[in-house]
Amino acid sequence: MPEPTSSDRAVRALEDVTGTTRPRRPGDGTDPDVPVAATVVIVRDTPAGPAVLMIERPDRGSFAGAWVFPGGKLEAADRAGADEVLGAEHDVLDDGIIERATSDELAAAHQAGARETQEETGLRVDAASLVGVSCWDPPPGIALRIRTWFFLASDPGGDLVLAPDEVAAAQWVRPAEMLARHGRGEVTLYPPTWVTLHDLAGQADADAMLAKARMSGIRRFETVAWRGGDGPVLLWQGDAAYEDEAADAASRHRLEMAALPWIYTRTD
Numbered sequence: 001m002p003e004p005t006s007s008d009r010a011v012r013a014l015e016d017v018t019g020t021t022r023p024r025r026p027g028d029g030t031d032p033d034v035p036v037a038a039t040v041v042i043v044r045d046t047p048a049g050p051a052v053l054m055i056e057r058p059d060r061g062s063f064a065g066a067w068v069f070p071g072g073k074l075e076a077a078d079r080a081g082a083d084e085v086l087g088a089e090h091d092v093l094d095d096g097i098i099e100r101a102t103s104d105e106l107a108a109a110h111q112a113g114a115r116e117t118q119e120e121t122g123l124r125v126d127a128a129s130l131v132g133v134s135c136w137d138p139p140p141g142i143a144l145r146i147r148t149w150f151f152l153a154s155d156p157g158g159d160l161v162l163a164p165d166e167v168a169a170a171q172w173v174r175p176a177e178m179l180a181r182h183g184r185g186e187v188t189l190y191p192p193t194w195v196t197l198h199d200l201a202g203q204a205d206a207d208a209m210l211a212k213a214r215m216s217g218i219r220r221f222e223t224v225a226w227r228g229g230d231g232p233v234l235l236w237q238g239d240a241a242y243e244d245e246a247a248d249a250a251s252r253h254r255l256e257m258a259a260l261p262w263i264y265t266r267t268d
Helices: 008-018 076-080 100-121 175-183 191-200 206-216
Strands: 036-046 049-056 071-073 131-137 147-154 169-173 219-222 224-227 232-235 253-256 263-266
Touching: 036 100, 036 191, 036 206, 049 100, 049 175, 049 191, 049 206, 071 100, 076 100, 100 147, 131 191, 131 206, 147 191, 147 206, 169 175, 175 191, 191 253, 191 263
Parallel strands: 036 147, 131 219
Antiparallel strands: 036 049, 036 071, 049 169, 131 147, 224 232, 232 253, 253 263
């Protein structure tokens, strides 16, 4: 049999877990028992256009061989040091509501994102200046769920110093270029990374990326997974079939992963 393409790893991982998912319940997206992580998309301008810093995970452990943004799980020290970013004006959820528990978690995620970025890449970003982009909650019912906050940050400058146990390689790359490489089966990307790159592609420069993130607020992606006949499909709020698979209205917010390139549709 032919060897699977790199991107098949993500699809196979999703196919393995979609059979264990259950319908979403109120509170799933803020469940305090779910581990929390943070990841930082560092952006800068290059002669070829705006680029983001991506790192390749070693061929073992979580997200083996995948290209991701620097980040990792929250630690106790992140929560203890979160007071300085509570109430940051640029952190507004897309529904305009920030409950106290969510605010505390978000502030700790700022700290974790800055800490993990320095540990993995040697780059020092200011926790309070991170711009919230999205919060991803995996399908409920799967064995391993990690709720992840995504942030944007300007390149702080300095040399990359990669953590050898956590980073196999690093590259500044234009979002559209990384998506094209994934579409050819050359790299592994997981859905939150892919959708984030998709949203950043086409921006004129790094400042435009940051301005769009500030204007849009933090988008929630509370995921529902289907095991379709051809491959997994992920659904998010705004899709007509999000709560009822039989719904056939035109409203769509989904990622179809049956074949490369993946197809992301958001009709609002």
